[in-house]
C-alpha cells in the first residue's frame with residue numbers, strides 16, 4: 001500500500017481518552033458494568049487494540065431502563081418547556097462542534113474511516129442533525145378536528161406526546177451520525193433513551209455522553225450502555241419497560257429485534273440493509289455519472305446501507321462506464337484512517353474483511369470477473385481493494401446479497417422493462433439512482449423504482465431534513481425529516497361536547 005504521508009499526531013485529549021477503560025453512562029453517572037467485565041475495541045487500520053470499554057449486559061440494561069423510566073415519569077425532564085429542550089439540544093450541538101477535531105480523530109481511529117471524511121462528513125452531519133431536531137422541539141403540533149359524531153357539537157383535537165422510554169441500537173458504519181440521528185428526535189419530542197452503540201465502534205457515542213451534562217440535559221434522559229448485541233442489545237430489544245426500539249443494522253438482526261419486541265408489543269422502527277440499483281442510461285452525462293457511480297459505492301469503504309452496489313449501464317455505454325469507474329477505483333488512495341491524504345480506509349473489522357473477501361470468492365466461483373481489485377490489500381489492518389465486478393447476473397450471491405464493502409457489480413441493459421424488473425428484483429428497497437438527460441424518463445423511472453430514496457443525476461445525497469428509509473425488507477418507518485418525529489410520538493385524540 002502506498003503510504004506517502006504520515007499519520008496526524010493524536011490530540012492529547014483523544015490519547016488520554018483511549019488510555020483508560022471507558023465506563024458507561026447510566027443515570028448521569030459513569031459506571032462500570034455490573035459484572036466488572038470489559039471488552040476491547042480495535043483500530044481497523046492496524047488491527048491493534050485501541051481501547052477497552054465496559055461490557056454491559058442484561059443487568060446494566062435493566063439499570064439504564066430504570067433510570068430512563070424514572071427520568072421520563074418523575075424527573076425534571078417532563079416539566080422542561082419545549083423551548084428549553086430545544087436550547088439544550090442546541091447547546092449539545094455547539095459542544096460537539098467545539099470538540100469536532102477530537103471526535104473526528106476518535107471516529108477515524110475506532111472505525112478506520114479517513115480523517116478527512118470524519119472532519120468533512122461525520123462530525124458536521126452529527127452537529128447538523130442535533131440542530132435540525134432542536135428546531136423541531138417547539139414545532140411538534142397536533143390538529144383540531146371537525147368531527148360530526150351524533151350530530152352534536154364537539155371540540156376534538158390531537159396531542160402528540162412523547163412515546164416514552166426508547167431503546168436505540170446502532171451500527172458501526174457511521175457511529176456518531178447514527179447516535180445523533182437517533183438522539184435528536186427522541187430529545188426533541190421529550191422521550192428518554194437507552195443507547196447501545198456497536199461493539200466495534202463504541203467510543204464516539206461514549207464521548208458524546210461526556211457532553212450531556214454540560215449541555216444541561218438532566219440525568220437519566222440519555223443513558224449509554226456498551227456491550228454485545230446478543231446480550232446487551234437483545235436485553236434492550238426484549239425489555240418489558242421499553243416503549244420503542246429504533247434499530248439500524250442488518251436485515252437479519254432486524255428480524256430478531258421484531259421477535260424480541262413482541263413480548264410487550266413495543267413500537268419498532270428499522271433501518272436495514274440495501275442492494276441499491278444505480279442506473280446509467282446512454283443519454284446521461286457520462287462524465288458526471290462515472291465519478292457519481294464510483295463515489296456511490298466506494299465512499300466509506302462501501303459500508304453504507306444505501307451504497308450503489310448494483311450498477312446497471314445501458315449497453316451502448318457499458319464499456320466506457322466500466323473503464324471509467326475502474327480507472328477511478330484504481331486511483332483511490334487506500335490507507336490508514338489517520339493519514340490526511342487517505343481517500344479510503346480499511347473496513348471496520350477482521351470479520352467484515354473476511355466476509356467481504358468470501359463474497360468475492362463466491363462471485364469468482366460463479367464466473368464473475370474483477371476488472372480492478374478483487375481481494376485484501378496488504379497483511380496489516382483490514383484493507384480491501386476497491387473492486388469492480390463484471391460478468392455478473394442476478395442469480396449470483398454477489399448481486400443478491402448486501403456485501404457492505406467496496407464491491408460494485410456492473411451489468412449491461414438494453415430494454416427498460418427488463419431493467420426495471422431486475423432493479424426491483426431484490427428483497428431490499430432502500431435507495432436507487434438514475435442518470436439521464438431525459439426529464440420524462442428520469443421521473444418515470446423514479447416512480448417505478450420500489451425504493452425509499454431515488455436520486456436523479458446524483459448519488460448518496462442525504463440531509464437531516466429529507467426522509468430516509470426502506471421499502472420491503474430495508475426497513476420500517478422513515479428517519480430524518482419531520483417524518484422521524486412520528487416514530488417518537490404517540491397521537492392522543494381529546495374530545496369534549498361543547499353544546
Ligand code: NAP
Pocket residue numbers: 169170171172173196197198199200227228229230232233234235237248249250251253254256257271272273274304305355402403404
Ligand atoms: P448487526 O449485527 O446488524 O449490528 C447492528 C447492531 O445490532 C449492533 O449494535 C449490534 O451489536 C446489534 N445486535 C446484534 N445482534 C443483536 C441482537 N440479537 N439483538 C439486539 N441487537 C443486536 O450488523 P453487523 O454484524 O455489525 O454487520 C453485519 C452486516 O449488517 C453487514 O455486513 C451489513 O450487511 C449489515 N449492516 C447494515 C447496516 C445499515 O446501516 N443498514 C449497518 C451495519 C451493518 P454488536 O455490534 O455489539 O454485536
Ligand code: MG
Pocket residue numbers: 041042043044050109110111200201202
Ligand atoms: Mg473499533
